[in-house]
Amino acid sequence: MRRPTIADIARRAGVSSAAVSFALNGRPGVSEHTRQRILAAADALGWQPNTAARALSAKRAGAVGLAVARPARTLGVEPFFMQLISGIQAELSERANALLFHLVEDVDAEIGLYRKWWAERRVDGVLVVDPRTADPRPAALRALGMPAVLAGGPDPAGILPGVWIDDARAMARIVAHLRELGHVRVAHVSGPSGLLHTERRSAALHEATRPGATGTTGPTTVTTDFSDTEGARATRSLLSAADRPTAIVYDNDVMAVAGMSVARQAGLAVPADVSIVAWEDSTLCRVTHPTLTTLSRDASRFGATAAGRLLALLDGEPPADVEFDVPELIVRESTAPPPA
Amino acid sequence: MRRPTIADIARRAGVSSAAVSFALNGRPGVSEHTRQRILAAADALGWQPNTAARALSAKRAGAVGLAVARPARTLGVEPFFMQLISGIQAELSERANALLFHLVEDVDAEIGLYRKWWAERRVDGVLVVDPRTADPRPAALRALGMPAVLAGGPDPAGILPGVWIDDARAMARIVAHLRELGHVRVAHVSGPSGLLHTERRSAALHEATRPGATGTTGPTTVTTDFSDTEGARATRSLLSAADRPTAIVYDNDVMAVAGMSVARQAGLAVPADVSIVAWEDSTLCRVTHPTLTTLSRDASRFGATAAGRLLALLDGEPPADVEFDVPELIVRESTAPPPA
DNA sequence: CTGTTAGCGCCTTCAA
């Protein structure tokens, strides 16, 4: 049997197809009585809208895109993205929108994909993640006229509306915890220097620990590519310095674990000799010994909010930024007072 | 400026829109000369097909779906899925297809989503992962008449075509390695009993190590939910038994890491007292001490093949199963001869 | 308040 169409419903209910369309979309133009009759007919036939037809007519794909330019390896090892996606989907599903997800090589490929998606009208807009310094994406999206929301920070270019977590205050919270314990020399093993959130964290650490002001010495930031290998290398160089830090803050969990191994190999105990903090709570942080003190963000809610902002934008609402509360610091076993 | 349409190209090239359609789709009906002229015009205008219009007309969405019923937490911690997706996308992109990705609560929700996707004609078919015992999905998909490929095993119901890796022979390979080292008592910390690939592994281990036949004693399999917590619990119970195993095979990396911690806490050295093998190579397996001996699969190629089979199915090719080669065993530091 | 009508952009018959 053929899939029922609006024309079928119209025939069954004895009205025009336009009336059916109105009734189905809950808009004025039909009396309550006929609306009920139409809905009953649609229900009896098991009608479902054909997205292609709706998209063609309404000039709206009913889908949004998410392209991610990170190596699959890095992505898979972090729970952040999956939870982000989970949150995005919860929000999208509620409004009958689908998510097109795509892994890309780099930002250029990402822009190329946006161009393609937009030209084909595959999506109505996109969620942009991992904002960078000198990020070409906002300008490219504006040039395309493609609706977008930046998830992960305010747009420095002021083009795209953003949704973000306050990294600066999160870092301040970590520093406060370490200072309470008595730490003076705090180091930071960060992600690539091109990523905005990483830059913000470094800047915040430098601000919070500037010499004199707070009783801590100026910190050292070592940048990495987020991998365990570079996390280990960075830790090795930090710990072998003359004035080695008594606490190290890592920009993700994998590097924190790798760093902890390096410390142990170097004959240092965690947290007795060196304290460790990971930025991102995950299973990984709880299976290690000692368990890791981490910063915990609600990635799911973050994703839902970003998706919600994008849908609002598509509905014609004015662009607006949303800043989240400062994430929680989960204190576990990897932080303790520094050695005397 | 308006997005160019076929009518625009036709006007520019001075031909009919039908001629343009023929030229663009590389089918007979236009002379080579006009075809070139048309292609040049399309190029000059930067024309791209509108997917909604094409989908409506061709009755084909140009998209396939992937719904995953695993907790986000479990997903995110394993690199397998991201690489799988990466492979799927590479194959789909090549043929101008998009991927709709969706996380669902359970198999029932998954079937509900298939029903919805199919009713809306959102996708042309789906990739089904994590086949289970008494899996309701193949029958549900057949009832819907929805094209699908099962990624992760042959369909026991014989309904869906499948793409899979030979778990039985992979397990045999692990057992061979352990036997060479001299292990006699091998235990298995598996995933949930409902998952087919987990069942296959357990069965293979039991087969390979049945008493007498191979010089090993009958193995013990403990099922878990894949989490680190249950992996730890299972390890604790295995190691505290009177006849404790000298080697343990884990169904993923997280549990192997958790198990290693438990062994250490129990005063056992890895691999001196107990050897450990993880099923899945990931960063996690290389940052631990000792590094983990793992089974390595090519998830990306696996995904690409599955996607390729689905597209072939959509093109009307007959369903066909594809079995992969046995995955490689990467021997690292966590396996050694058992204690004397 | 209702129903008719004409597209949305593409593909594909049919005649010419």
Next chain:
DNA sequence: TTGAAGGCGCTAACAG
């Protein structure tokens, strides 16, 4: 080989 015409299923203008 080409052009005209119609339909895919839905929505949004119109008139009635």
